[in-house]
Amino acid sequence: xxxxxxxxxxxxxxxxxLVISIAILLRAWAVFxxxxxxxxxxxxxxxxxxxxAIRHGDFNAVINNVEVREHxxxxxxxxxxxxxxxxKAATYVNAFYASRAVSAIFGVxxxxxxxxxxxxxxxxxxxxxxxxxxxxxxxxEAIPHALTxxxxxxxxxxxxxxxxxxxxxxxxxxxxxxxxxFTYIPVIAIVIVYLAFFEKKIPIHWMVLYGxxxxxxxxxxxxxxxxxxxxxxxxxxxxxxxxxxxxxxxxVGYPWYQPIIWVFTSSPAQWHPNVFxxxxxxxxxxxxxxxxxxxxxxxxxxxxxxxxxxxxxxxxWPTKWPQYALIITPALxxxxxxxxxxxxxxxxxxxxxxxYLREMxxxxxxxxxxxxAAFVLFMGVIYLSAAIKYTVGRVGWSHLTSESSFLPSDTVxxxxxxxxxxxxxxxxxxxxxxxxxxxxxxxxxxxxFNTHNSGLPVDKVLAVVRDAQGNLWFGTQHGLARYDEKSxxxxxxxxxxxxxxxxxxxxxxxxxxxxxxxxxxxxMWNGRAWEVLPAFNNEQVFGFFVAKDALWVAxxxxxxxxxxxxxxxxxxxxxxxxxxxxxxxxGTVWAATSSGLARxxxxxxxxxxTANSGLPYNIVRTLAEGTPGTIxxxxxxxxxxxxxxxxxxxxxxxxxxTDNSGASGAxxxxxxxxxxxxxxxxxxxxxxxxxxxxxx
Amino acid sequence: xxxxxxPTVRIIQVILAxxxxxxxxxxxxxxxxxxxxAGQRLLTLNLLGTFIPTEWSFENYQVMLFxxxxxxxxxxxxxxxxxxxxxxxxIATSAAFAFSRMRFYGRESGLVLFLAxxxxxxxxxxxxxxxxxxxxxxxxxxxxxxxxxxAGTLIFTTMNLKGYFDTIPIDLEEAAMIDGxxxxxxxxxxxxPLARPAIAITALFAFMAGWGEYVLxxxxxxxxxxxxxxxxxxxxxxxxxSVPWGYFAAGAVMIIIPILIVFLYLQRxxxxxxxxxxxxx
Numbered sequence: 001x002x003x004x005x006x007x008x009x010x011x012x013x014x015x016x017x018l019v020i021s022i023a024i025l026l027r028a029w030a031v032f033x034x035x036x037x038x039x040x041x042x043x044x045x046x047x048x049x050x051x052x053a054i055r056h057g058d059f060n061a062v063i064n065n066v067e068v069r070e071h072x073x074x075x076x077x078x079x080x081x082x083x084x085x086x087x088k089a090a091t092y093v094n095a096f097y098a099s100r101a102v103s104a105i106f107g108v109x110x111x112x113x114x115x116x117x118x119x120x121x122x123x124x125x126x127x128x129x130x131x132x133x134x135x136x137x138x139x140x141e142a143i144p145h146a147l148t149x150x151x152x153x154x155x156x157x158x159x160x161x162x163x164x165x166x167x168x169x170x171x172x173x174x175x176x177x178x179x180x181x182f183t184y185i186p187v188i189a190i191v192i193v194y195l196a197f198f199e200k201k202i203p204i205h206w207m208v209l210y211g212x213x214x215x216x217x218x219x220x221x222x223x224x225x226x227x228x229x230x231x232x233x234x235x236x237x238x239x240x241x242x243x244x245x246x247x248x249x250x251x252v253g254y255p256w257y258q259p260i261i262w263v264f265t266s267s268p269a270q271w272h273p274n275v276f277x278x279x280x281x282x283x284x285x286x287x288x289x290x291x292x293x294x295x296x297x298x299x300x301x302x303x304x305x306x307x308x309x310x311x312x313x314x315x316x317w318p319t320k321w322p323q324y325a326l327i328i329t330p331a332l333x334x335x336x337x338x339x340x341x342x343x344x345x346x347x348x349x350x351x352x353x354x355x356y357l358r359e360m361x362x363x364x365x366x367x368x369x370x371x372x373a374a375f376v377l378f379m380g381v382i383y384l385s386a387a388i389k390y391t392v393g394r395v396g397w398s399h400l401t402s403e404s405s406f407l408p409s410d411t412v413x414x415x416x417x418x419x420x421x422x423x424x425x426x427x428x429x430x431x432x433x434x435x436x437x438x439x440x441x442x443x444x445x446x447x448x449f450n451t452h453n454s455g456l457p458v459d460k461v462l463a464v465v466r467d468a469q470g471n472l473w474f475g476t477q478h479g480l481a482r483y484d485e486k487s488x489x490x491x492x493x494x495x496x497x498x499x500x501x502x503x504x505x506x507x508x509x510x511x512x513x514x515x516x517x518x519x520x521x522x523x524m525w526n527g528r529a530w531e532v533l534p535a536f537n538n539e540q541v542f543g544f545f546v547a548k549d550a551l552w553v554a555x556x557x558x559x560x561x562x563x564x565x566x567x568x569x570x571x572x573x574x575x576x577x578x579x580x581x582x583x584x585x586x587g588t589v590w591a592a593t594s595s596g597l598a599r600x601x602x603x604x605x606x607x608x609x610t611a612n613s614g615l616p617y618n619i620v621r622t623l624a625e626g627t628p629g630t631i632x633x634x635x636x637x638x639x640x641x642x643x644x645x646x647x648x649x650x651x652x653x654x655x656x657x658t659d660n661s662g663a664s665g666a667x668x669x670x671x672x673x674x675x676x677x678x679x680x681x682x683x684x685x686x687x688x689x690x691x692x693x694x695x696x
Numbered sequence: 697x698x699x700x701x702x703p704t705v706r707i708i709q710v711i712l713a714x715x716x717x718x719x720x721x722x723x724x725x726x727x728x729x730x731x732x733x734a735g736q737r738l739l740t741l742n743l744l745g746t747f748i749p750t751e752w753s754f755e756n757y758q759v760m761l762f763x764x765x766x767x768x769x770x771x772x773x774x775x776x777x778x779x780x781x782x783x784x785x786x787i788a789t790s791a792a793f794a795f796s797r798m799r800f801y802g803r804e805s806g807l808v809l810f811l812a813x814x815x816x817x818x819x820x821x822x823x824x825x826x827x828x829x830x831x832x833x834x835x836x837x838x839x840x841x842x843x844x845x846x847a848g849t850l851i852f853t854t855m856n857l858k859g860y861f862d863t864i865p866i867d868l869e870e871a872a873m874i875d876g877x878x879x880x881x882x883x884x885x886x887x888x889p890l891a892r893p894a895i896a897i898t899a900l901f902a903f904m905a906g907w908g909e910y911v912l913x914x915x916x917x918x919x920x921x922x923x924x925x926x927x928x929x930x931x932x933x934x935x936x937x938s939v940p941w942g943y944f945a946a947g948a949v950m951i952i953i954p955i956l957i958v959f960l961y962l963q964r965x966x967x968x969x970x971x972x973x974x975x976x977x
Contacts, residue, residue: 386758
């Protein structure tokens with residue numbers, strides 16, 4: 001008998017370890033893979049505010065913080081402690097993931113509590129998609145969810161005779177859960193009251209003490225109440241009432257039965273199929289749980305009361321957010337676990353007589369399982385090696401996109417480095433000036449120009465340059481615009497003596513001249529008027545490079561050299577269109593052509609292409625020089641969208657593709673190297689920024 | 697009587713066998729080689745490299761597993777294939793048993809109708825199926841695809857199983873009924889265990905229908921990229937201008953292997969399973 005008991009204990013331990021491992025893996029996966037959810041930035045911002053106030057010793061600022069005060073302070077305070085622990089290294093991104101990790105830890109703790117009670121129920125909570133999602137995000141659910149399970153679990157262990165440690169622990173957990181989020185409390189309070197008065201027959205005075213202890217813990221941990229507890233508590237509760245009747249809830253328009261849908265479907269698996277790759281078993285768990293209602297009413301009525309009161313609350317309360325369903329998930333899992341166990345026993349009993357399943361189902365041999373295991377291992381090793389490779393490759397890369405910043409469009413045609421680290425961007429939907437933050441704790445700044453707020457003739461800006469006087473010139477799809485920080489002036493093709501007004505290239509020299517390249521030639525601004533350069537009549541001009549007295553021109557037929565002082569020209573034809581030209585610090589002339597990277601030696605070009613070098617693709621769009629002698633090359637795929645960045649130091653090539661770096665893989669259109677960073681304007685993915693670091 | 701084959705005939709037989717084997721195996725070997733070749737080249741200028749791996753990298757596999765939603769595709773395919781198999785077995789076994797054992801109004805015409813439907817090209821039913829699924833809200837839904845596959849495979853599987861049930865002597869069930877079995881019990885406890893080989897081949901057939909089908913899957917689940925099945929996902933990687941052959945080959949290898957393992961395991965059923973239902977009926 002003792003052997004079977006020890007065996008049962010061992011089985012339970014193994015099952016619990018398995019369940020906890022699954023819970024950890026799924027939540028860790030969710031922490032990294034789930035996209036940022038609606039409320040996460042809000043709670044994180046409050047956490048940053050709390051952390052900032054605590055860092056300055058201003059606790060009143062924490063207590064009086066009015067942001068999302070409708071929710072108690074405990075969980076936000078926990079997130080702020082994460083930010084404090086990160087210290088000066090805290091950024092939005094690392095604080096975001098660290099806070100998610102803390103949330104996930106409490107999600108796992110909830111599973112552990114349930115697994116101690118019932119390993120099968122713990123297993124069901126471990127894979128429950130709603131629980132995984134909302135306890136792996138910077139939401140308020142994880143801590144109160146775990147604590148309410150603890151409160152009920154410990155209360156169940158409470159002795160009927162006299163209050164013991166479990167009784168007081170339950171009160172502590174309930175108080176702390178209340179300080180985490182209010183929505184859990186009405187339901188759990190009903191369960192506790194039922195257990196106390198109907199099952200355990202605990203005297204009322206002990207329950208009054210229980211309530212007092214829970215209330216004290218709640219008040220202690222919800223520091224937002226410290227200054228004016230009753231009014232602030234009332235404010236919070238009335239806020240929820242008003243919010244539930246408010247515009248936002250009405251706009252979303254969930255029907256009254258929406259909680260049933262949340263509980264009986266695995267909605268997170270539909271929203272995030274890459275995270276919940278197993279489709280989710282939420283609906284199955286709920287169906288199995290409901291199938292055992294009658295039995296549970298007889299054997300464990302408190303569970304039915306938990307489920308019924310919880311579902312009633314969810315149905316009646318007008319706010320129907322999916323995370324609210326977490327209130328009843330533990331009850332569902334416990335009930336489903338018991339039903340599953342009974343069904344399994346029923347099957348086992350019949351199977352031991354009939355051996356039907358053993359007869360019917362295939363019994364694969366060890367070679368089958370070994371083959372499957374080898375295949376899974378192969379996939380796992382490849383996946384892990386790729387994860388390590390790409391994670392290492394992405395170090396130092398960041399991106400500016402229209403989604404993550406104020407960049408007007410993800411199609412960026414040109415970049416211009418300004419003073420004080422400014423970057424001017426020419427995009428499909430206007431121009432933008434990016435200014436770095438004034439200090440590390442302040443955000444970056446943006447100034448946007450478009451047809452609505454500036455003198456730009458059209459939104460599509462193809463090129464940008466700053467002249468010697470400090471004026472900004474924008475080459476657009478239809479004409480040229482000059483901005484002198486106060487006013488705008490627009491020049492049409494006719495004004496400039498050109499036939500086409502699509503301004504593809506701009507350059508300015510130290511003498512104050514500005515060169516505008518179009519698809520029909522070049523016009524030069526001499527400070528008073530435009531002069532057409534006759535040598536380039538009808539040339540399709542794509543790029544300029546100004547070097548001392550020389551203007552290098554990249555054009556359809558090849559590269560031209562225009563001596564500014566003498567006005568003489570030289571022509572170096574290329575085998576394909578020249579898209580950009582560059583003279584490096586050592587005086588070497590490079591041309592970005594559609595048949596590779598070309599280097600001028602004497603009067604001839606030497607071509608680097610995919611066949612004879614490390615150039616990723618043969619169409620070279622843009623060029624820039626980094627450290628002296630290192631050329632950065634933007635290439636585009638010939639038969640597909642996208643491209644790659646590469647650098648060439650005269651001997652070795654380094655390529656930056658999506659499979660070995662954090663590059664977006666979009667086609668590079670312009671490159672600027674500054675302050676140890678490579679900024680790459682792309683056709684479809686905004687701007688890729690690569691911090692050179694040791695790899696410079 | 698022992699007839700000895702002439703050595704020349706023997707040699708020709710062996711050569712033919714080698715050629716046939718090469719013809720059958722080389723495409724798979726070719727895909728395996730392409731999957732490990734750097735870049736997106738289907739062919740190599742190195743003659744030796746056409747037959748043996750002269751260069752090898754797992755880069756294409758890494759890209760497929762980490763940068764493409766390949767695992768989503770595999771998951772979707774597995775889900776569709778397994779649910780198709782289960783649904784098909786549930787319906788086909790009971791339907792086949794009823795057709796084999798019971799006499800009811802419309803039985804004969806039902807069997808004829810089955811054969812008539814079987815001769816109807818499945819692709820022609822694509823538009824009505826899409827419209828039907830759209831009407832019931834299952835268009836772009838894996839369950840809709842499963843329904844389409846089950847409907848498509850049910851005819852063959854039911855006919856195959858019916859043929860096999862016909863070969864099982866009814867005396868066994870009658871004996872069981874004398875011992876107290878009802879029709880349902882005799883179906884579950886007598887007929888199904890005896891029909892295991894046919895059920896295995898039916899399961900395999902249904903699984904393959906759900907795993908490797910392209911046309912229905914591409915029409916019924918056109919997007920998004922993470923929702924499509926493996927075959928559709930692989931094909932979507934190609935465009936009008938280029939095909940990433942390396943990724944394509946790596947994906948193909950990873951799709952083939954699990955099926956290969958299942959086939960090798962079930963081969964003993966395959967040997968006889970397909971012909972089992974054709975004995976009678």
